[in-house]
Amino acid sequence: MKTKLIFKKADFILLLLALFISVNFYAQQNKTIKNIVLVHGAFVDGSGWEGIYKILAKKGYHVSVTQHTLLSFEEDVKAVNRIIDQQDGPCILVGHSYGGAIITIAGNNPKVAGLVYVAAHAPDEGESEADNGKIYPPAYKSLIKGQDGLDYINPEKFPDDFAGGVAKEKAKFMAVSQTPTADVAFHAIIKNPAWKVKPSWYVVAKSDKIINPDLERMYAKRAKSTAIEVEGASHCVYISHPNEVSNLIISASNLSK
Template structure:
């Protein structure tokens, strides 16, 4: 004996509407964010992101690379916000090293949907990366503070301390072409950190000599970030392990909103 299911017209309409709404919500929650903004750290410029840029562009992402001066934290945040404002929709904001402090502030921009920290600082309200570095001392001793208020890394030590794993020729070039950074930028006090209200992801470079890996782990734990740890990776993990870093950015872009 077959049972015939019948629906009254009002109930059928409600069912169709409910299915439409649930499907629409699911679509919105799983929609991939296609805009990515890459923020460089101290002593380097945006060109170090080229490997990750190439991977993401091939995957169909719209990738922007910031070029800020490293002369003033506030000005660097403004420069990054200028690029964020140019995006045609929500974006994933990625920061390396000192760039992490920048995205911690610039990440409050309404267009930022998520934060990806790559061996980066993620200070809390009232903290600075300089003070946090004293709590978790790094391995390197090659920082030189100029009398003009600009810091740089001893070029002879740069390949080992900053660019471990990068080819010798490339690391030497990075050493002699490094961008001096204003010491005051490292002492900027963070206010209203974006990671408290927005989802975050974190790449821990397990052999980092510039930022203590335990400080990176503390940042990630405190922000409740999704974390990957990369064995043997130096501070230049974004250059030496572009696939791992790019994959985490892709994961961030696909996360349910």
């Protein structure tokens, strides 16, 4: 009787241990990542993320917004990595437009758990966003290349070409306050793209004039990203449709595909 009782106690302990391990594993697999790092693209700065920031912060996320110079791809990657390194744990890295190329490299940081591309470039090994843009030409014709090597968008065309769907006065202000971007940054050749080894999500802006929506679809399909398409959205989908973009970021924070 004593022997049988001992075996029963041992079986019970093993059952509890197995249950504890299973519950602990399940909790780890479903743990929400609370750190979000938002990376802006060319011709703008981090202030465009304000709507996304407010939505995520209200839901309890710790949100960081990068401010990089747009003068050097390598330096912009360093600036984003600096913010990633400041996170107290794993983070979801979000990039818009040229910021997508940045997170494709910075995403290799061990603290990055997933990548979210928002109407963004996601080049492969040996590619540049400039070359990919020639394969899938964009609709806009308002890019001005300065003699000093800095590019900007014609302010008169900016509201329609870049910021469709954004409030008129805000779009005009964005046009006159845009940050010129080094042309050489668009020609940076990608090495070791992070989307090949980390999960990704993608927002396709269906009315994007800056990046051809078909190029965005190609990026998303190639990276096996969980993708959404936003009807009527311009390149500024992150400003004009903050709820849709935020919802995808939240899905990424749960690592739900």
